[in-house]
Amino acid sequence: MRKFYTLLSREVRSYFYSPIAYIVLVFFLLVSGVDFYFQISFMNQRPVPYSVQEAFFNSVFFWFAFVLIFPLITMRLFAEEFKLGTIEPLMTAPVRDWQVVLSKFFGALVFYIILWVPTAFYFAIFQYTTGRPAAGSIGAYWGSYLMLLLVGMFYLSVGCFASVLTKNQIIAAIISFCAITLLFFLGLVQFILLDVSSATRDLLGYFSALEHMGTFSRGVIDTRPIVLYLSMTVVMLTLTHQAFQSRKWRL
Amino acid sequence: MIKVENLTKRYAGQAAIRDLNFEVGKGEVMGFLGPNGAGKTTTMRILAGFMPATSGRASIAGFDIFEQSLQARTRLGYMPENVPLYSDMRVTEYLEYRAALKGVPHRRIAERVGDVKELCGVKDVERKIIGALSKGYRQRVGLADALLHEPDLLILDEPTIGLDPNQIRQVRELIKNLGRQHTILLSTHILPEVEMTCSRVIIIHKGRIEACDTPENLLGKLRQAGGVVLEAKVGKDNGAEELKKISAVRDVTTDVDGEWNVFSLRVESGADVREEVFRLATARHWTVRELTQRRATLEDVFVEITHADEV
Numbered sequence: 166m167r168k169f170y171t172l173l174s175r176e177v178r179s180y181f182y183s184p185i186a187y188i189v190l191v192f193f194l195l196v197s198g199v200d201f202y203f204q205i206s207f208m209n210q211r212p213v214p215y216s217v218q219e220a221f222f223n224s225v226f227f228w229f230a231f232v233l234i235f236p237l238i239t240m241r242l243f244a245e246e247f248k249l250g251t252i253e254p255l256m257t258a259p260v261r262d263w264q265v266v267l268s269k270f271f272g273a274l275v276f277y278i279i280l281w282v283p284t285a286f287y288f289a290i291f292q293y294t295t296g297r298p299a300a301g302s303i304g305a306y307w308g309s310y311l312m313l314l315l316v317g318m319f320y321l322s323v324g325c326f327a328s329v330l331t332k333n334q335i336i337a338a339i340i341s342f343c344a345i346t347l348l349f350f351l352g353l354v355q356f357i358l359l360d361v362s363s364a365t366r367d368l369l370g371y372f373s374a375l376e377h378m379g380t381f382s383r384g385v386i387d388t389r390p391i392v393l394y395l396s397m398t399v400v401m402l403t404l405t406h407q408a409f410q411s412r413k414w415r416l
Numbered sequence: 417m418i419k420v421e422n423l424t425k426r427y428a429g430q431a432a433i434r435d436l437n438f439e440v441g442k443g444e445v446m447g448f449l450g451p452n453g454a455g456k457t458t459t460m461r462i463l464a465g466f467m468p469a470t471s472g473r474a475s476i477a478g479f480d481i482f483e484q485s486l487q488a489r490t491r492l493g494y495m496p497e498n499v500p501l502y503s504d505m506r507v508t509e510y511l512e513y514r515a516a517l518k519g520v521p522h523r524r525i526a527e528r529v530g531d532v533k534e535l536c537g538v539k540d541v542e543r544k545i546i547g548a549l550s551k552g553y554r555q556r557v558g559l560a561d562a563l564l565h566e567p568d569l570l571i572l573d574e575p576t577i578g579l580d581p582n583q584i585r586q587v588r589e590l591i592k593n594l595g596r597q598h599t600i601l602l603s604t605h606i607l608p609e610v611e612m613t614c615s616r617v618i619i620i621h622k623g624r625i626e627a628c629d630t631p632e633n634l635l636g637k638l639r640q641a642g643g644v645v646l647e648a649k650v651g652k653d654n655g656a657e658e659l660k661k662i663s664a665v666r667d668v669t670t671d672v673d674g675e676w677n678v679f680s681l682r683v684e685s686g687a688d689v690r691e692e693v694f695r696l697a698t699a700r701h702w703t704v705r706e707l708t709q710r711r712a713t714l715e716d717v718f719v720e721i722t723h724a725d726e727v
Contacts, residue, residue, distance in 0.1 A: 171516040182504035250500030254561065257464040257496075258517045259489040413467050 169264045176242075176272025186276065189237050193230060193280050200226035201287045217291060218300035221284075222309045222382040228349070228375070232320075235345050238276055239324025240338035242269045243409070247332035266325070266406045273321045281313060304384035312381035315394035316374050320345050322401035329408045349374055417442050417569050417599040418463065423472035425458050432458045433623040436472070440616075442568075445595040447614035447631075448603040449714075451722050455623045456603040457497055460573050463601070464494040477568055490519060493562030497573040499554050503547030507538055507557055510546060511564065518565040532560040536590065552583040559590070570594065572602040576609065588613055607714040617714070619721050626721045634717045644681040646693055647673075647706035655679055658700065662692045676705065 180186040204220040207213075213220070221227065246252040255265065288299040288306070300306055327341035328334075352373025354366075370376055377390040418440040425432045433455035440446045450456050462469050463476065465485045474481045479488040502510060511529045520528050533539045536556040541549060546557060555575065562570055575591065576584045584606065592613050594600060604610060610617055611631050619627040619634075627634055648655065655677050656668040664687035671678040683689050690707055697704050 168517060168519070171513065175513055179502070179504065249503070250496070250498065251502055253461075253466055253496045253500055254494070254514075254558075257466050257489060257492075257494045258514070259486050259519060260517060261486065 168260050169268055172260065172264060172268035173271055173275075176268050177275045180272070180276045183241075185237065185241070189234060190280065193234060194283055196226060196230035197221075197284055198287075200224055200230075201284075205291070216299060216301045216305065218288060218305055218309065219382045221287070222313075222378055223375070232342070232345050232349055234277075234280065235317075235320045235324045236327075236338040236342040238273050239321055239328050239341055240334045241328070242273060242325055243329040244332050244334045244337045247412075248334070262410055263406055266329075266402065266409055270322060270325050270402060270405075273325070274318060277317050277321060278314070281310070285310075300384075302384050304386075305382060308381035308384045308386055309378070311386070312378050312390070315391060316377070318398045319394045319401070320348075322398045322405065323348070326401050326405045326408065329405050329412075348372070352376060417444070418446075418474070418476055418601060420459075420463075420474045421472055423459070423462065423474055424470050425455075425462060425467075426470045431623050433620075436620075436625055438618055438625060438628055440569075440599060440601055442599055443595075444616055445591070445600045445602070445614045447610035447617040448601060448620065449605075449607070449610060449617060449718060450603075450620035454620045454722075456620060457573055459620070460494070460571050460601070460603065461496075464492060464496075464571055465489045466494075466496075490565070491567055492569040492571055493565065493567035494571045495558045495562040495573060495575060497577070499558035501546045501554060501557060501561075504545065506543055506545055507549070508533070508542045510557065511560060514561050515564045520565050528564055528566075532563045535563065536560040537586065551578045552580065555579060555583075555587070559587070563594070568599060570598050570600045570602075572600065574603055574605070576604060576606055584609070607718055611714050619718060621722045627717070631714055634714065635712050643683050643710050644689055644693060645706060645708050645710055646679045646681065646697070646704065647676055648679070648697060649675055649703040650677055650700070651702070653700055653702070655702070658696060659693065662689055662696065664689050664692075680710075 201221055203226065204217060204224060208217065208220065215223075243252075246255060256262075291297075291299045323344050324337075324341040327344065328337040330340065331337050351369060352375050354369050371389070371393065377387070380387050381390075418438075420436050420438050423436040424434055436455075436459060448456050448459070461467050463474055463481060465481050465488060468482055476488040477491045479491065481488045505513070508529060511532065512525055515525045515528055516522075533542055536559050538553060538556050538560055541553050546554065549557065555578070559572070559575060562572065572591070576587050579587060588609055591600065591602065595613065595615075602614075614631065616628070616630050617634060618625055646659070650658075656670050656679065659665055659668045659679055659681060664684045665681050666684060667682040669680045671680075681689065681693070688709065690709060693707060694704075696702075697707075
C-alpha cells in the first residue's frame with residue numbers, strides 16, 4: 166500500500182511538472198466560466214423551469230469541454246513512460262503491475278477532481294451575490310458531482326486503456342477521443358433517430374450520459390447508472406492491466 | 417548470486433540469445449562483453465525482470481526471476497542502458513521517490529539518499545532538475561538510484577557509455593569500490609576497463625557464450641599471446657633470420673623506419689625472450705633503441721573470438 170501511495174503521489178505531482186496541466190486547467194476554467202455566465206444571462210431575460218445549477222451541468226458548452234479534457238488528461242499516462250524508456254526503471258523496481266495501473270488511474274482521477282473544484286465556487290459566489298440558492302436542493306449538488314465522478318471514472322479508464330496501447334501520446338489521445346465521443350453520442354442516437362423502435366431507443370438511453378446527468382442534476386439518485394459506470398470502469402481497468410502485462414511478451 | 421540455465425529469448429522467431437548458462441558467485445565482478453546486438457542488453461533486461469525469457473530459467477539470490485519476480489527485484493539494483501530518468505523531477509526528489517518505491521524504510525530514506533548522493537558525486541547538483549543535467553551526471557544519478565536500497569546484486573548496462581575520460585575513470589573507481597561489497601554484472605565496450613575491474617568475463621557473440629573465464633586465463637588461451645618488439649640498427653645482418661634462431665620465437669615481421677628496423681616477434685605463450693634478444697644484439701653489435709614486451713590485451717581476445725568467422 167505504501168508503494169501504491171508513492172506511485173500515486175508521483176503521478177499527481179507529475180501533472181503539475183508539465184505545462185499541459187496548467188493549459189487544461191485554464192482552458193477548463195475559461196469554458197466553464199463562460200458557460201456559467203451565459204446561462205445566467207440567458208435566465209435573466211426570461212423565466213425558465215430549471216435552476217442555475219441544472220442549466221450549468223446540462224449545457225452544450227459544458228459537454229463540449231467535458232469530452233475534450235479526457236484525452237488531454239490521460240494521453241501521457243503510459244505512452245510517455247514507454248517513449249522515454251522510464252518504464253524500464255519503473256518495472257524493474259519491486260512494484261506490481263496492478264499497482265502501476267491503479268496509481269496512474271487514480272492519479273488522473275485526482276487531477277480530474279482538482280479540475281472541478283473551482284466550479285463549486287461559482288455556485289457559492291452566485292449564492293453570496295444574489296442571496297438565492299443556485300440549486301433546487303443540496304441533493305442536486307451531490308447528484309451532479311456524483312455523476313461527474315462516475316462518468317469521469319469511466320472515461321478516464323478508457324483513456325488509460327488507449328494510452329497503454331501505444332508509445333505515441335498523439336495516437337493515444339486520438340484513440341481515447343474517438344472512443345469517448347462515440348460512447349457519448351451513443352446516448353444521443355435516441356434523439357436523432359426518432360423512428361428507431363422504442364426498445365432500441367430505451368436500450369441506448371441506458372448509456373446516455375446526458376440523460377443520466379439530467380436525472381442526477383435534479384438530485385434524483387438512480388442506482389442503475391452507478392452500477393453501469395462503476396462496472397465499466399472495472400472492465401476498462403482490467404483490460405488496461407491485461408494490455409500492460411502483455412507488453413512484456415510483445416517486447 | 418546469479419544462476420542462469422538454458423536461457424533463450426526469441427523476438428519474432430529470431431533468437432536474440434540462445435541457451436545461455438552461467439553463474440555469478442557472491443562478491444564477483446563479472447564483465448559482460450560482446451559486439452553490439454550480441455544479446456547483452458536482452459540478457460540483462462531478463463535478469464532485471466523487465467521482460468520474460470522465451471525458455472530457460474534464471475534466479476537471483478535463489479529467487480526465480482519469473483516466479484518470484486518481486487523478491488528477486490528487491491535484491492537487485494539495475495541501471496538500464498542510456499539511463500532513462502524522469503526529466504522533470506529534481507535529483508533529490510527523484511532519489512527519494514525511488515527509495516520509497518524500492519521499499520527503503522521511511523526513517524532511513526533521507527540517510528540512504530544522502531549516502532548515495534555522496535558516493536556517486538551528485539551532491540552538487542542535488543537541487544537541479546534532471547532534464548538539465550549533463551550526460552555524466554545523469555549516468556551518476558542512475559547509478560545512485562541502483563544503489564539506493566543496498567542491493568546484493570548490481571546489474572549495470574554500459575555504465576560508462578557517453579562519458580568523458582575523467583568521468584570514466586571516476587565511474588571505474590566507483591565500481592571497483594562497490595565490488596568489495598556487492599556482486600556486479602556489468603556490460604561495456606571499454607576493454608581496459610574490464611581488465612581493471614572484473615574478476616571474471618563472459619564474452620557473448622550472436623546470442624551464445626563464447627568464453628567465460630578470468631581475464632588472465634582468457635589471455636593465456638589466446639593463440640597469439642603477445643610478443644616482443646625490438647627496434648634496432650642491424651647493419652648488414654639479416655635481423656629477422658638471426659632472431660628466428662631463438663627457440664621460443666615463432667615468427668618475426670620486419671618494418672623499416674629509416675635506417676632503423678622494427679622487428680615484431682611472436683613468441684610462444686608464457687615465454688619471455690627479452691634477455692636472449694638482448695644477448696643476441698650485444699653479440700652482433702646492434703644498436704638498440706627499444707626492446708619491449710607487448711602484453712596481449714583483452715581486446716585481442718575479444719577480436720579473436722568475435723571475428724573468428726569473418727577472417
